[in-house]
Amino acid sequence: MKTNINEYEDKETRNIYNIKSTLESSKKILGLSEEIVRNISKEKNEPDWVLNIRLKALDLYNKMEDPDWGPDISYLNIDELLTYVKPSTGENRSWEDVPDDIKEVFDKLGIPEDEKKNLAGVGAQFDSEMIYHNLTEKMKELGVIYTNFDVAIQEYPELVKEYFTKAVPLTDHKYIALHYALFSGGSFVYIPAGVKLDQPLQSYFRLNEKGAGQFEHTLIIVEDSASLEFIEGCSAPGYNELNLHAGCVELFVKKNAYLRFSTIENWSKNMLNLNTKKCYVEENGTIEWIMGSFGSKVSMLYPLSVLNGRNAKCEFTNISFAGKGQNLDTGFKVIHNAPNTKTVVNAKSISKDGGICLFRSYSWVKNNAKNSKLALSCESLMMDSESRSDTIPVNNIETSDCVFSHEASIGKISERAIFYLMSRGMSEVEAKALIVRGFAEPIAKAFPVEYAVEMNRLINLELEGSIG
Amino acid sequence: MEKILNSTPVRTTNKFKINDIKVDIPDIEFINFDDYKIDGNYNVSIKDKFNSRIGLDYNKYLNIDLDVNKDNINLEFNVNKPLVLNININSSIDSTVNIKYIGNNIAITKINTSLNNSNIKLNVINLLDKEAYNIIEFTNTLVDSNMTTNFIDIGGKVKLSNLLTDLNSSNSTYNLNNLYLGINEDIIDMNYLINLNKPNTNSELVVEGLLNDKSKKSFKGTLDFKEGSSDSIGHENENCILLSDEAKSKSLPMMLCHEESVDGAHGVSTGKIDEEKLFYLMSRGLSKDESIRLILNANINKIVNCIDDVNLQQEIIDIINKEI
Amino acid sequence: MLKINNLYTIAEDDHDKKILNGLDLEINPGEVHVIMGPNGSGKSTLANTILNNPRYIVTEGNIEFEGQDITNMRTNEIAKLGIFMSFQTPEEIPGITLAHFLKSTKKSITGEKQSIVELSKEISENMNKLDMNKSYLNRDFNVGFSGGEKKKNEILQMLTYNPKLVMLDETDSGLDVDAIKTVVKGINLYKNDSNAVLIITHSTKILDGLNVDKVHVLVNGKIVESGDMSLANYIDQNGYKKYLGENHEN
Structure with missing residues (x-):
């Protein structure tokens, strides 16, 4: 074949x-x-x-x-x-x-x-x-x-x-x-x-x-x-x-x-x-x-972190941008295998032109992971209705002495925000790009400066290609 | 016999052991529904071939057609012999249907609700004995309708539930309020799917649970925003408090989205009681135990208050408080 | 009444984070004290530590209330002694009505058996004084309340329990002029010669209409200056530059 x-x-x-x-x-x-x-x-x-x-x-x-x-x-x-x-x-x-x-x-x-x-x-x-x-x-x-x-x-x-x-x-x-x-x-x-x-x-x-x-x-x-x-x-x-x-x-x-x-x-x-x-x-x-x-x-x-020692920490920050013909099936896994372990997840995705962003996660808090904390947050932005954005998190909690929370949301670019920016003289493309950059900003900040600049450039490239 | 039941709509790797549940279900060798007397003027019959999404099939079942034409319907089943039951609800007016289970045997139920231009409240109360089984499947198809299911799942050592709701016209709303309790070595498996098929549909799932002893639960809840479901809202909230360090909680709150302008959100929280809340209550003079009990009761009330019958509310609260 | 000696605290989830650094404070019956300070100076930590919030750990020093060491007492026992805190962000409790909450907490905080009729009457009067709509009694505790309503609810609890010492943790923040007036009215209704008030605040707006005895400036977990109302007015005009500058030099 x-x-x-x-x-x-x-x-x-x-x-x-x-x-x-x-x-x-x-x-x-x-x-x-x-x-x-x-x-x-x-x-x-x-x-x-x-x-x-x-x-x-x-x-x-x-x-x-x-x-x-x-x-x-x-x-x-x-x-x-x-x-x-x-x-x-x-x-x-x-x-x-x-x-x-x-x-x-x-x-x-x-x-x-x-x-x-x-x-x-x-x-x-x-x-x-x-x-x-x-x-x-x-x-x-x-x-x-x-x-x-x-x-x-x-x-x-x-x-x-x-x-x-x-x-x-x-x-x-x-x-x-x-x-x-x-x-x-x-x-x-x-x-x-x-x-x-x-x-x-x-x-x-x-x-x-x-x-x-x-x-x-x-x-x-x-x-x-x-x-x-x-x-x-x-x-x-x-x-x-x-x-x-x-x-x-x-x-x-x-x-x-x-x-x-x-x-x-x-x-x-x-x-x-x-x-x-x-x-x-x-x-x-x-x-x-x-x-x-x-x-x-x-x-x-789906990078996996195994927290094997007391007070071990995992932070996971991710942004995915799926355009036409792309299927980005990404996410993370964590295993809490010791007391006082901590995980913070901040994941964002943007899909457009029929692109698919799928976020999977697996959080396993074992019984020995007393006083562990996990805070997971996923946000997705849909640019159009041809695209897809799915969230599939699996949470497996085996101790009561744990604080676990997972929040996910799907949204679109607010029409009001676009209108506001256009009333300040921006074109629709510029307005959308600005909002998407704002959405990605907390993640971009985590990158080294050169890469953050690169990331913004990639976002602009992706957006102008579709909306312009 | 051990069976693999209640499979999720979208599979994930089998390593996570959440796609299905492996559970022992006693064989029902001879089905005789003679003992089930149904009060009221309903169309009751014995029918052949019972198939379910959960994965259990039987040769015979008791069928009840409820063409709802009065305000309130109350059905109570004393499940002291195996019950394989199918209830069809077709309604054209506003009404409340109460279905309550007591007894010590196995109850397997399918409730199919097909609504057109109606408002229905369906209260399903499982107050079975500790050794019983409650296996229930809800299928809801809504056109120009609003439906709320209040599902109190307390009794029984095995509690399996499956729910499929299709919102097939704009401005239809489906809400689920679900409260479950796990004690001893209870197994609880919930598999819910809401398809938002049309524009301007709404759905809200609220699932509250308490797990004690060595109980185990899996919650699988999926909101599927289909293409064409623009301006729909789907919210899913699952809160599980672990009262014992040997209890286990799994959750899979899926959100699938093929539409741009929707409002979709899910939140899951599992584990111990929020410490800031405890501190607040203790600063108001309540002891730690009193504070915990107050918060647990608050969580229970949130769901139980959705049922209008005050006596039934108190009965449920008393049963839960006895167990925790 | 309240005596804090050389108090040091750290955060429970980060033992390297030192918050209070040798704080001393004494409040006598009949007094109104104000604590001001920049963000992160430890103002809220102080109130929370007095109530022994497990988020903070006392590493040195102690807290006495009416001659009794309360440093390691359980929060609810401290509350029963008569210390009340109005929270900066009051909790929401879906599933429990405000009426239910007030009745069950009043009983445990005072230990008194009060008839429901009498208590309801008292609550109802207090709500009138605070311009609170009585329909709130049957709503779930703080659920769907606006920021101002939540703060009024804190003041309502204060009036209902009638404690000996009240700590108001940023009760004025985010409130409009009318709501602040209501809060001040509540404080004046409560205040007498035998009880005391500790106000933690950013601004001096809430202090108008109150008889303030002492103002303390808290910087980096330590009281750096104490004075009368003129000190609060100085800070209102000039901010905390003076103290931060000193600290940077050290």
Whole structure:
């Protein structure tokens, strides 16, 4: 069966994400088989224990069924997918060494510029491999590790072995099994005890090849009393063939540690984004998820936080914007597994031009989570009646010593507000854009400034495309 | 026999164990409705083939057609033998229908209400004994009508309820006020779906619950704003107070929306009594226990007050207060 | 009557958050005290701590009422001693009518057996004085009440219980001129030589028409200056700049 995406339609306004590098890849692998998995492992010169994980995952993938809930993804044909695409460059420590046409793509996306702006380190992945990683000298001296995940397997095998697959098991779901069979690239971050980074680390993921998959693995360990802000950005040019992103993020936040994990996702609208993220939080630790989802054809993404220690905290802030042909099935999961644990969720979604935003959540408060508090809030904005906005929260409360509340609302842009703004000289489009930006503002504030600006720009692009 | 019942309209992953309920329902081997004497002038008959959305099927059932032509109808069932019952309510005037259950056996009921240009209040009061079963399915189809269901679900160790309401014309309103009580090892499973199919329809669900001992409840409530339901309002509020640390509460308040200009909201709160409220009452001289009891009774009153019969109100309040 | 010695408090949900930092205060029978201070200075915390709201934890110092240490007493026991607080945001209790609420709380707060007829008459008179519509008695407690009606309801409770010490926590905030007048009228009806009033406020509007004995300025959990009504007028004109400045230098 030929993968077909008729709904896909690109916009001129999306131009900067649409730069297609003409660079020839040095190696492309189509489809999935044991031989292919062995070849990828060989290409990366991996130890046997890693190969064994890949093979076990492949076996699981072949045995597992697609989920019987959520968006239809049955049209995904793995045999037609480029499961490994190696860019014709190794990993570079200096931006100067990155080949010109790849550099041009990232230059236009503003990546090297970002690095100059107060970042402790930057990484960039192009298709299946990281092509750039750099960490400031100061960070290296503090014992911070920030490197390509493949390199980490070679250089820090003990650390990787201790944590890899420990947050997200191979058996979680079918597409995580696929991920573990094919994983390539991604970042490994280790923040030693007591080290507090006052500047963020940033990884940028670019899927350039059409009809390809990206399976990066990100593993972050924040040791006792350490602190980190990690930012990931994702984008791809638009094609008429299906692309697949099945990444995995494993996070470990130790005692008194802090991690803020921000994602701004602007995959092209031919992308199937089946991502898996999970975080373990120990005593007094804090995980803050900040997510902005704008791109992809279909997204299924529900980061899970497991609050395993007393006073552990989880904050989840998300905004999704679904336009024409998009089905963004996102949300979050939390397990309260210790006393005095706390969760605050603030999720917003905007759907327009037939886009679908679906928010799922799962909150499980175990009996041992005494004196725990959960406050969940979801708001959706419908721009028209072709679109959909659904909320499906599952709440499972197993102790009486808990305060749980969930509020959700669906609304539209108030006609009165539009009239008010138009009476102040704004056009209808400007008025709507202003109101939507206001709706998104509390979320935008949580992003680093450059990303907040970027997010507002994306909102404006999305709105002008439809209303103008 | 253990059965999988009361499936949700939109599935979520089975890992969450909320799509359906697995529960033991005793087999009903021989159905004889001779003991059920229905007072009043209704069309009563025994019919074949009983099928339900909940998932229970039987060969025979007792059928009552209520063509409502007077103000008040009172039906009381003393369920000391298995009861498989279907009630059809067709009304063209304003009226109140009271259905009350007592007894210690299993009651399986379908109530189909089809209204055209009518106002109906349906009060269903389950005061069965502790070991009984109450399984009930409401189907409401409303055209130019207003309906309120007040459902007090107290008795029985297994309480399964399923509700489907279709609001099929503009300016129709459906409200549900639901109070449940879980004690011992009670299993409570509620699966409600309101389809707002037309413009300017309204629906409000208020569900109040108290869970004590080792009782377990699942609440699944869905408001579905269909395309074309512009300017409709749907609100859903579920409040569950856990009185025991061994009680368990699951909820799935779904909201599906395919229309731009609607007002949809749901709120869920679960757990202990709001501490600020406790402080306020204690600052007015009430002890902690008195304050808790006052708040519990306030929650109960909210629903019970919707029933007009003052004696029945007091009977319900007394039964609940005995259990908590 | 009320004596607070060197009181320190922290927040229950954030032990690092210090709110009161060595507060001293003494109120005698017959007096009207006013506490003013910028947002977050600890004004509401003070009233809540006197009533032992579990949201705040006393780490040092104590609170005495009529010679008895009440620092760790249960809220309802403190209320029974005769301390009443008018809440900044009074609770709503759907399902319980105002009449039911007043009757059951009056009984527990005073411990007296009062005939329903007598109590109803008393409540009814007080409602007249406060320009409250009697239909409110049969409405659920505070449900659907406007901001002003909720505050009047607090004053109604005050008159009904007739406590020894009244704390008014921002009772005037968000009220229009007429409603403030009604509140002041209520306070004057209540006030006599043997009871006392502690007013927590942002503005001096509520103080017009009251006989104020002492004004205290609370900054960062500590009383930084006390004086008479002229101090309140000074703050009305000049704000808290003077005190904040001093604190920043420290």
